[in-house]
Amino acid sequence: MTDIAMPTVRTADVASDQARARVRVRYRAETRFRLYGLCAIALTAVFLVVVITDIVIKGLPAFTQHRLVLPVKLDPAEIDPQNTRNPTVIRQGDFQAPVRDALRAIFPEVTDRAGRRMLDGLLSSGAVDRLRERVVADPQLVGQTISAPVLLSERADLYYKDIGTAISRRASRGTATPSATSGDITIFSTANDFAPDLITLKQSLSVKARAVRRDADSLRQVVRGLEVRRVEMTVTPPGATTPNTVLLATQIKQLEEEIASLSARVKELDDQAASMQGRFDTTDRPETLDSSGPSLLVAINGGVVKVTELSNGRVAGTVLLPLETMADAAAGRWEVVTYATPEANRKASDREVAWLERLREKGLVESAFNWAFFVTGDSREPELAGIRGALVGSAITLFVTLIICLPLGVAAAIYLEEFAPKNRLTEIVEVNINNLAAVPSIVFGLLGLAIFLNFMGLPRSAPLVGGLVLALLVLPTIIIASRAALKAVPPSIKEAALGVGASHQQAIFHHVLPLAMPGIMTGTIIGMAHALGETAPLLLIGMVAFIVEIPGGLTDAATVLPVQIYLWSDLPEISFQAKTAAAIMVLLVFLFVMNGAAIILRKRFERRW
Amino acid sequence: MSFIYFIGLLLLVAVGFYFGRARAAGVERSTHLHSRPSYHGAFVVLSVLLPMLAVFVIGVPIADRIVEAQTVAALDPEVAADSLRRGGALREVYDVASGRSKAASPQIQRAADVYASVRGYAQMLILGTGLVLGLLGIAFGLRSLSARFRARNHVERVVKIVLLACASVAVLTTIGIVFSVLFETMRFFERVSPLEFLFGTQWSPQTAMRADQGGSSGAFGIMPLVAGTLLITTIAMLIAGPIGLFAAIYMAEYASPRFRNVAKPILEILAGIPTVVLGFFAALTLAPWIRHLGELAGLNVASESALAAGLVMGMMIIPFVSSLSDDVINAVPQSLRDGSYAMGATKSETIKKVILPAAFSGIVSAFMLAISRAVGETMIVVMAAGLAGNLTFNPLEAVTTFTVQIKTILVGDQEFDSAKTLAAFALGFVLFFFTLTLNVIALQIVKRYREQYD
Amino acid sequence: MHAMVHLERPAGSPANASNMATKVFARGVNVYYGEKHALKDVNLDVPERAVTALIGPSGCGKSTFLRCINRMNDTIPIARITGKIEIDSQDIYDPTLDVVQLRARVGMVFQKPNPFPKSIYENVAYGPRIHGFAKSKQDLDEIVMTSLKKASLFEEVKDRLQDSGTSLSGGQQQRLCIARAIAVSPEVILMDEPCSALDPIATAKIEELIDELRANFTIIIVTHSMQQAARVSQRTAFFHLGVLVEEGATETMFTTPRDRRTQDYITGRFG
Numbered sequence A: 001m002t003d004i005a006m007p008t009v010r011t012a013d014v015a016s017d018q019a020r021a022r023v024r025v026r027y028r029a030e031t032r033f034r035l036y037g038l039c040a041i042a043l044t045a046v047f048l049v050v051v052i053t054d055i056v057i058k059g060l061p062a063f064t065q066h067r068l069v070l071p072v073k074l075d076p077a078e079i080d081p082q083n084t085r086n087p088t089v090i091r092q093g094d095f096q097a098p099v100r101d102a103l104r105a106i107f108p109e110v111t112d113r114a115g116r117r118m119l120d121g122l123l124s125s126g127a128v129d130r131l132r133e134r135v136v137a138d139p140q141l142v143g144q145t146i147s148a149p150v151l152l153s154e155r156a157d158l159y160y161k162d163i164g165t166a167i168s169r170r171a172s173r174g175t176a177t178p179s180a181t182s183g184d185i186t187i188f189s190t191a192n193d194f195a196p197d198l199i200t201l202k203q204s205l206s207v208k209a210r211a212v213r214r215d216a217d218s219l220r221q222v223v224r225g226l227e228v229r230r231v232e233m234t235v236t237p238p239g240a241t242t243p244n245t246v247l248l249a250t251q252i253k254q255l256e257e258e259i260a261s262l263s264a265r266v267k268e269l270d271d272q273a274a275s276m277q278g279r280f281d282t283t284d285r286p287e288t289l290d291s292s293g294p295s296l297l298v299a300i301n302g303g304v305v306k307v308t309e310l311s312n313g314r315v316a317g318t319v320l321l322p323l324e325t326m327a328d329a330a331a332g333r334w335e336v337v338t339y340a341t342p343e344a345n346r347k348a349s350d351r352e353v354a355w356l357e358r359l360r361e362k363g364l365v366e367s368a369f370n371w372a373f374f375v376t377g378d379s380r381e382p383e384l385a386g387i388r389g390a391l392v393g394s395a396i397t398l399f400v401t402l403i404i405c406l407p408l409g410v411a412a413a414i415y416l417e418e419f420a421p422k423n424r425l426t427e428i429v430e431v432n433i434n435n436l437a438a439v440p441s442i443v444f445g446l447l448g449l450a451i452f453l454n455f456m457g458l459p460r461s462a463p464l465v466g467g468l469v470l471a472l473l474v475l476p477t478i479i480i481a482s483r484a485a486l487k488a489v490p491p492s493i494k495e496a497a498l499g500v501g502a503s504h505q506q507a508i509f510h511h512v513l514p515l516a517m518p519g520i521m522t523g524t525i526i527g528m529a530h531a532l533g534e535t536a537p538l539l540l541i542g543m544v545a546f547i548v549e550i551p552g553g554l555t556d557a558a559t560v561l562p563v564q565i566y567l568w569s570d571l572p573e574i575s576f577q578a579k580t581a582a583a584i585m586v587l588l589v590f591l592f593v594m595n596g597a598a599i600i601l602r603k604r605f606e607r608r609w
Numbered sequence B: 001m002s003f004i005y006f007i008g009l010l011l012l013v014a015v016g017f018y019f020g021r022a023r024a025a026g027v028e029r030s031t032h033l034h035s036r037p038s039y040h041g042a043f044v045v046l047s048v049l050l051p052m053l054a055v056f057v058i059g060v061p062i063a064d065r066i067v068e069a070q071t072v073a074a075l076d077p078e079v080a081a082d083s084l085r086r087g088g089a090l091r092e093v094y095d096v097a098s099g100r101s102k103a104a105s106p107q108i109q110r111a112a113d114v115y116a117s118v119r120g121y122a123q124m125l126i127l128g129t130g131l132v133l134g135l136l137g138i139a140f141g142l143r144s145l146s147a148r149f150r151a152r153n154h155v156e157r158v159v160k161i162v163l164l165a166c167a168s169v170a171v172l173t174t175i176g177i178v179f180s181v182l183f184e185t186m187r188f189f190e191r192v193s194p195l196e197f198l199f200g201t202q203w204s205p206q207t208a209m210r211a212d213q214g215g216s217s218g219a220f221g222i223m224p225l226v227a228g229t230l231l232i233t234t235i236a237m238l239i240a241g242p243i244g245l246f247a248a249i250y251m252a253e254y255a256s257p258r259f260r261n262v263a264k265p266i267l268e269i270l271a272g273i274p275t276v277v278l279g280f281f282a283a284l285t286l287a288p289w290i291r292h293l294g295e296l297a298g299l300n301v302a303s304e305s306a307l308a309a310g311l312v313m314g315m316m317i318i319p320f321v322s323s324l325s326d327d328v329i330n331a332v333p334q335s336l337r338d339g340s341y342a343m344g345a346t347k348s349e350t351i352k353k354v355i356l357p358a359a360f361s362g363i364v365s366a367f368m369l370a371i372s373r374a375v376g377e378t379m380i381v382v383m384a385a386g387l388a389g390n391l392t393f394n395p396l397e398a399v400t401t402f403t404v405q406i407k408t409i410l411v412g413d414q415e416f417d418s419a420k421t422l423a424a425f426a427l428g429f430v431l432f433f434f435t436l437t438l439n440v441i442a443l444q445i446v447k448r449y450r451e452q453y454d
Numbered sequence C: 001m002h003a004m005v006h007l008e009r010p011a012g013s014p015a016n017a018s019n020m021a022t023k024v025f026a027r028g029v030n031v032y033y034g035e036k037h038a039l040k041d042v043n044l045d046v047p048e049r050a051v052t053a054l055i056g057p058s059g060c061g062k063s064t065f066l067r068c069i070n071r072m073n074d075t076i077p078i079a080r081i082t083g084k085i086e087i088d089s090q091d092i093y094d095p096t097l098d099v100v101q102l103r104a105r106v107g108m109v110f111q112k113p114n115p116f117p118k119s120i121y122e123n124v125a126y127g128p129r130i131h132g133f134a135k136s137k138q139d140l141d142e143i144v145m146t147s148l149k150k151a152s153l154f155e156e157v158k159d160r161l162q163d164s165g166t167s168l169s170g171g172q173q174q175r176l177c178i179a180r181a182i183a184v185s186p187e188v189i190l191m192d193e194p195c196s197a198l199d200p201i202a203t204a205k206i207e208e209l210i211d212e213l214r215a216n217f218t219i220i221i222v223t224h225s226m227q228q229a230a231r232v233s234q235r236t237a238f239f240h241l242g243v244l245v246e247e248g249a250t251e252t253m254f255t256t257p258r259d260r261r262t263q264d265y266i267t268g269r270f271g
């Protein structure tokens, strides 16, 4: 062997410049690779932060609520005509009327029906619930005038939560003369106070005109393309068969219709652009304002006027809040007010905004923590909807889940870990459990629907069925966790028990199981947290109904928190979006608490054998 | 009735236990017992419990059948013949019998009377049988007791059987799933041919509901759903695959314990966020962002684009991929790392050239489990993906998935036996077996992988 | 007595005695694993192109010392090292020194054969590849072939170079690991009980191989077997409880040990 020709010994080349450069390249690759890993984790963290922040930002407004504190005169004629002072009678009383009267008293000028309806609309349909409870509890209040907080409607609440419009005010430079105190009036200013607004308006007109023209141009392009296609199609390809020609004819017809309608639209747009351009070009004519642009108002002599026609030194408009006098207002004593969001793009109309601003100026609006969110059930009115029903539903459902899957899971784990003979059957059971843990949750919903509802005839929407389904869903998790916990107890403990004459079962139930309990509880809590967040299977067994009542039993129709979230997320109202996010926050808090408890449990009872 | 029955049962159990134990304790004073007195008590308890539970579990459904049959017999034959009207009438009868409402017709009243009396008899019978058997059980248990009686062995045998029964629930669940989807699927295939179902390119179960269209309109082709599911899963895996894998590599190979203590909870929290929450984020935040970005780029993005759903689903799966891959990477023996470092390899070279190849099969199985998870995920796609069965691979368009369709068909009013409802089960069938296959293969690979390095 | 010979070369030290240049030079090496003081003040000179055996009862710090020489202890987060180790008069714990390059110069063979789960060829080609030693495919083939030949494995595997390294027998795997180590032409090869997982025949082959490699490489081998140390090594160092008790020419050490503990260990009274 020794005579194998040994090639000349090359020692590793580590000192040359080349070698150094090579090493540098390798280290750069190392840094890059490491950075990828760090980026991956950072990205995940960023996503988590973004999701949670987004939800908190969306959800926080739902935790406060705005109320109007009104002096309500509790007229016995409306509430308790027979003067019984009997709570059951009072409960039937009409509280709506006195509250509405109290609000109307603040805006006495509103006498028309539409105006009154609009004014009433500022109050929630559940505005008087609290007041009613208060009077029922204390019948002596009937006949008195009390200061009562009443719930505002969604749009009023949203307005106060700054989801209304930005308001800017500009002081005046000239003296203004109003022509009347109510109705449609004109206001003259001595100093062209309205010129800036006119300029802004004209500029936006020109911008709009340009945009419309661009639209028209791109549409024209499309029409041209379609026309080319039509020409191509009319040139019939040689050797075409009859059905093809028929088909072709219908297609051509369709195309022509399309072209016609598009051309009409192009013309429309062209006209629009031309008229806008025309308005922009003529400087002397007054401009009319509409709801597609910012609203312009004049606050003068204690009233507010909505401007409908605008020129440099004169405006015409409608009075929203009546003026006190027709006297001239000196420079600086009156203001030009702009509501930046166009009226068409917001929920509260100009008139409502004026009212709401007035109410705020009078100090009648208070904001408070929205306790009702936690103590009421679902509702169609966003300002009244709460999560109590869903919370109770979740609690009942989880209770059912827990009492089914904990004993079942632990018993199964004990059997598999300690008693099961090691044969093919046991192996199949194990494979089966592992696979069951990975079965999509919606499939469990199908199981619940087919077996529990259709076959066994259990009621739909019931927490009982929900709990059963979730129990089967988390059972594998609990079995796996319990087995791990049992396995972690060293065999010496069991052997010691057996050594002093305990039976196999005694050794397990007296010694191994108690030692494995913390691990089992940890697994159970994690399983329960999983069940708490589960949605899909519950949808299939009908826990998606709109349920106002708080469920009281195992078979009452109920929903659960995640399903409530799903239901609300589908609703168009912006307040429901906030409610959804708020409900998510509550759900997440519960989950954090549960997982935190699991971690603490694990830390506290963690044993190193 | 159940209430009284179980009160009686509890009572007899308590009595049995007390006497059994007391009697054994009495015997113990004179001789040595094989089993502790409590076991004797427990034996008596079992000899009460088992027969009484059996009577209840067997008796109640039979009694219900009989009571219903008798009640139906008391109704008008024509009402009894029509299943819909029969159901309504029965409900009325139950209401009348329980005093919730007044009988609307003499027929109902008659039936209610029959119902009440038959039910009374049946309940008395069950109650009587149960209690008698319970008492007999006590007698039997007490008679069996003696110093040499191996009460503990008997009790332990029963306990073991109970444990076995609990362990078999998981298997029963699987069987239940298989049967519940299988039966309805077979009925579905009586109406729609499997070939059409599997290879049809049109999915619109709503239109197929009209009677004249039946199942043959070609509206039950799942290709659009396959495409949609595939598209969203692909997007999700493009996100979760690299990010999850790199996160796992970093956690397993680079991270200091302190960093791990921070980063691991982040991944765990993300894993613990319910998918309905992520769905909300996808639908109400991410989708509008994407649409806005698309507008800026001059693209036409659907409001329920596959992209938004896929991205968020990818994020959801990251912790899943990373924790599975982390396990897999940690299972690679240290000796391989040492071997590589001793050659002068840098860490990344060791990872790329030694650890990842060594862990390859494990990582593949982690990805398979992740894919199965993505395919079966429901809430994110329900909230963020669309309903229309578009056969497209454009991530900016709306697509639909298996889970979305199952949910859409089965939520709300459904008529039994319509092809549409059955189609949901057929979808469930495909979904279940697809994910099952993936899982079985993946778990098998993992198992072999672990054995390799044990 | 030990305290006095600290930093200057002890009189009659191997480098002088046998006219062999010192390759590895260790002074005052201490290693701590967290609280545990695993290696205490070790001074050792390892001669070039010879086999030095490290012996001692298990847990005495042989592996620890070995792993200091190619800084494999860097991969153990809790390990802390003080003292000085030089290879060719260059301090290997110098912060400017690159550990990756160091390990290219100091190869290592482990107790349990640890071939990568790749082909035989890829196993051997791994080192040259990552260090960029091969300019071309032919070059790489050449290196792989000569390395396998030097490791006396080539004849056995030449027909199945693409088979997995893990498919070989234990002895073959260990020789593959040696081939892998020498493929980067290191100056020093560290072997940590390379035969302890092998049967006697495989052991004999490895020992033969070590004897051949001595011509070109400096070899430090940890072994549990006194016979093996006697067969393959020229110098022997005896460790006990983290202390280097005695070192010298293998023959002298086995015939006339100076220290009582050495004698006890060699005659099998403990260990």
Ligand SMILES: Nc1ncnc2c1ncn2[C@@H]1O[C@H](COP(=O)(O)OP(=O)(O)O)[C@@H](O)[C@H]1O
Pocket: C033, C036, C038, C056, C057, C058, C059, C060, C061, C062, C063, C064, C065, C076, C078
């Ligand atoms: N990675 C490590 N972490 C903590 N202690 C270690 C580690 N490696 C070795 N030790 C300790 O250092 C001492 C020396 O170990 P080692 O050098 O492996 O001994 P030998 O190879 O001579 O049997 C032993 O007591 C061992 O417990």
Ligand SMILES: [Mg+2]
Pocket: C059, C062, C063, C064, C192
């Ligand atoms: Mg060792």
